[in-house]
Amino acid sequence: MSAPESLGKLPKWAMLIDTTKCVGCLACVAACHNQNELPVTEYFNRVEEQEFGRFPNYNRRFLPMQCQHCDNPPCVSVCPTGASYKRSDGIVAIDTRRCIGCKYCILSCPYKARMINKEHGYVHKCSFCAVLLENKTLPACVGTCPTGVRVFGDLNDPNSEISKLAASKKTVQIGKDLNTKSSIYYIIG
Amino acid sequence: MIYWSYMITFYLFGAGVSAGAMLVSIAADFIDPAKYKKIVRTGAYIAPFPIMAGMIMLIFDLERPWLFWLLLTTFKYTSIMSIGAWIITFFCAISIIYFMLNLQKDYLKLKTKANTVNAIKAVGLILSTGVALYTGLLLSTLTARPFWNTPMVVVLLFVSAVIDGLAAISLVLCLRPDCPDCCITAPKTGENMNEVIKNNNTFIHTVDFILLYLLLLCTAVFLIGIGKSTESAVSALGIVTSGRLSVLFWFGFVAAGVVIPFIAAAYKLYTKMSTHRPWLNFISALLALTGGYIVRSVIINAGQLTQAILF
Numbered sequence: 001m002s003a004p005e006s007l008g009k010l011p012k013w014a015m016l017i018d019t020t021k022c023v024g025c026l027a028c029v030a031a032c033h034n035q036n037e038l039p040v041t042e043y044f045n046r047v048e049e050q051e052f053g054r055f056p057n058y059n060r061r062f063l064p065m066q067c068q069h070c071d072n073p074p075c076v077s078v079c080p081t082g083a084s085y086k087r088s089d090g091i092v093a094i095d096t097r098r099c100i101g102c103k104y105c106i107l108s109c110p111y112k113a114r115m116i117n118k119e120h121g122y123v124h125k126c127s128f129c130a131v132l133l134e135n136k137t138l139p140a141c142v143g144t145c146p147t148g149v150r151v152f153g154d155l156n157d158p159n160s161e162i163s164k165l166a167a168s169k170k171t172v173q174i175g176k177d178l179n180t181k182s183s184i185y186y187i188i189g
Numbered sequence: 190m191i192y193w194s195y196m197i198t199f200y201l202f203g204a205g206v207s208a209g210a211m212l213v214s215i216a217a218d219f220i221d222p223a224k225y226k227k228i229v230r231t232g233a234y235i236a237p238f239p240i241m242a243g244m245i246m247l248i249f250d251l252e253r254p255w256l257f258w259l260l261l262t263t264f265k266y267t268s269i270m271s272i273g274a275w276i277i278t279f280f281c282a283i284s285i286i287y288f289m290l291n292l293q294k295d296y297l298k299l300k301t302k303a304n305t306v307n308a309i310k311a312v313g314l315i316l317s318t319g320v321a322l323y324t325g326l327l328l329s330t331l332t333a334r335p336f337w338n339t340p341m342v343v344v345l346l347f348v349s350a351v352i353d354g355l356a357a358i359s360l361v362l363c364l365r366p367d368c369p370d371c372c373i374t375a376p377k378t379g380e381n382m383n384e385v386i387k388n389n390n391t392f393i394h395t396v397d398f399i400l401l402y403l404l405l406l407c408t409a410v411f412l413i414g415i416g417k418s419t420e421s422a423v424s425a426l427g428i429v430t431s432g433r434l435s436v437l438f439w440f441g442f443v444a445a446g447v448v449i450p451f452i453a454a455a456y457k458l459y460t461k462m463s464t465h466r467p468w469l470n471f472i473s474a475l476l477a478l479t480g481g482y483i484v485r486s487v488i489i490n491a492g493q494l495t496q497a498i499l500f
Contacts, residue, residue, distance in 0.1 A: 050500075063500065074332060080271035081259040100259050101252020103192040104270050110333035110497045116192075121252035175499040178332045188500070 068182030203243025209354020446480010
């Protein structure tokens with residue numbers, strides 16, 4: 001699989017997560033651990049299990065969660081040293097050399113997407129696998145998902161699948177009222 | 190999960206005490222420098238130190254303390270922490286200048302230059318207000334933390350900071366009974382000294398009376414506001430009012446830190462300072478200071494224990 005080509009301008013990366021297809025196998029979590037060589041206690045994505053309704057009309061859903069690469073990221077605006085920054089392709093990235101570990105960004109993130117690296121002390125998180133994107137490869141969690149929960153693509157390309165899905169009425173952005181303008185769209189079943 | 194430990198609590202507390210002491214000192218100096226000389230001086234002697242101790246605590250709370258200097262090579266106007274780091278740096282500088290200005294000997298050779306002295310006081314007033322506001326703004330601007338994300342936190346911590354600064358001044362005045370220049374406890378020379386003691390006591394207790402009343406109102410409005418807010422804010426309120434932080438909050442802060450000092454101040458004002466009881470000043474100042482630390486600890490912990498519920 002290859003990442004979609006952009007139309008001569010910079011891409012604006014985004015992801016769609018269709019929770020109706022998620023079976024909670026955690027393959028995305030394992031792939032992420034593997035790709036980013038994380039210690040066991042640190043993770044960039046997780047799958048929340050939510051139960052709702054009242055017996056007998058009762059259901060359960062899996063909600064994959066990770067950094068939402070917000071367009072108005074609270075973590076970037078609160079960072080005192082400029083270690084957290086927004087790339088022009090939409091990815092919220094961290095310059096670990098400038099991170100002093102004040103943990104202000106962790107407290108500012110409503111998605112609990114940020115982790116402290118126990119070994120080096122800096123904060124790290126999902127990067128949409130920026131290294132893989134440079135080689136025109138999809139992020140590890142997207143490529144590994146066996147049920148096609150995740151769709152990844154370029155919002156600046158009007159013909160991409162993600163553009164069409166993001167514009168449809170089915171999708172929501174989690175935490176929209178906190179004005180984060182997240183780049184991950186969800187279809188909630 | 191707790192990311193900011195007691196060291197951050199101490200840092201906010203130290204910043205509050207310093208800013209409060211400086212504010213009170215400059216205000217007393219503005220009102221009547223001769224009458225409130227002791228308050229002015231003691232405030233100036235206190236101001237630089239708690240915040241410096243707090244800064245050291247802050248640096249050691251960082252995961253990478255050796256990189257703290259990056260705070261002072263960057264300025265980011267969107268980050269309250271960055272703005273605060275700069276305000277505190279300038280505050281430390283001006284508080285040391287103000288400290289030296291109030292020493293007996295004129296080391297800076299500035300005392301005769303009235304304009305310069307007034308400029309220093311004006312800048313000191315602005316910066317100490319900035320520091321006292323910053324401790325609350327640091328917390329209140331995070332939308333992800335509903336317990337912090339309310340403007341009342343700023344007002345509450347500001348009022349508490351001024352009370353703590355005043356309490357620190359009052360405490361030091363009690364601890365140095367033999368100092369001829371900054372004492373309000375043991376009069377040495379007749380009627381004149383008693384008058385000085387009475388004046389300073391009246392100032393301390395009047396300001397305390399008003400501000401503690403205000404702090405009580407702020408706390409009530411803060412709790413009501415949180416209680417009528419989102420689901421996660423209400424659960425944070427539960428931790429504070431009836432959960433694991435409730436004993437600290439009700440007894441450590443509300444009862445010991447606000448109500449008892451308020452009653453003490455009211456008693457002193459009611460009796461028109463006719464009887465001078467240094468131990469009453471001492472205990473009420475100590476309780477107000479502990480209350481100031483406890484309320485910061487409670488707010489910092491409760492804010493971290495709860496998070497906005499998104500879905």
